[in-house]
Amino acid sequence: MKKTYITLSFVFAGLTLSAQNKHTQAADKLYNRYEYIDAAEEYLKLVSNNKADNYVYRQLADSYYNVFNTVEAAKWYAKATEEKQDAEVYYRYAQMLKANGQYEASNKQMEKFASMAPSDQRAVAFKKEPNYIPRLTDQQKMFDSKNMDINSEKSDFGAVLANDNTLYFASARNTSKKSYGWNDEPYLDLYKATRNEDGTFSKPTEVEGMN
Known part of the structure; x- marks a missing residue:
């Protein structure tokens, strides 16, 4: 009887994975080609059609992370981390929060990252000086920057x-x-x-x- 249950478990797991691959195939293909903007649009369609799961939320977050859309990346990392993730997800989430000026929230995610990967040099540096960004922003401004006439709206x-x-x-x-x-x-x-x-x-x- 145990063998039957084990076999059925593998079958159901395989069916679930196949369904996920089918739903995310178009988006995953774009993501794997580094076409992150188009990939995000495809993943968002899955969200709109109630076909999204934690995998989709993470892929959405990573897509926005890779194009430095910090607001959207943080939004979807928040959704993805409603379930346990690997250490790198918490690190990326922390970076997006930090880029958005949410330093305390960023530190909370870095604490999670550091607890999961204590020997990682990024974790070591954080534990040594977790509040370096506020300290830097409190320093006296040394120079101003402004656009020149030859600058464009693009990069x-x-x-x-x-x-x-x-x-x-x-x-x-x-x-x-x-x-x-x-x-x-x-x-x-x-x-x-x-x-x-x-x-x-x-x-x-x-x-x-x-x-």
């Missing part, structure tokens, strides 16, 4: 000013090009602008032969 970074006063930088401002599946942003191109004597910059142009 602009990696600027290097050459000796001839040419500024080179990467940008995702060309929205006419195909978007990158990872974050649904345009692919990066290399741009240049000339620094004028008054400190302003000329209109950026693409670097020929590099894009």
Whole structure:
């Protein structure tokens, strides 16, 4: 009789896994291709259709984590951690809460992470100084930052000013090009602008032969 029960348990477990794979197949395929924005949309459809489970909640959270959508990531990590998770989930949840300025809530999740993975260097660093972010924010501001006229609404970074006063930088401002599946942003191109004597910059142009 015990053998019968054991066999039936494996059968039911297999059926449950098959059903999950069937429901999440489209979303999982996108996720495994690093197309996190589209993957999140597919997982959200499962939520809307009442076909979501803890696996879907975690995949949703990880999708948003990978594109640094901190608000949505924290929302779905909260849902996922209603059931016990592995240590990395609590670490990621903590990072998203910290990015949202929720330091006390973040520390609670880091405590869980540290208790599950005490030898992890991230846990060791946290236990040594758990409140370093508030301490840093209390320090006197050393400089201000602001957008320049040549900045776009998209990502602009990696600027290097050459000796001839040419500024080179990467940008995702060309929205006419195909978007990158990872974050649904345009692919990066290399741009240049000339620094004028008054400190302003000329209109950026693409670097020929590099894009």
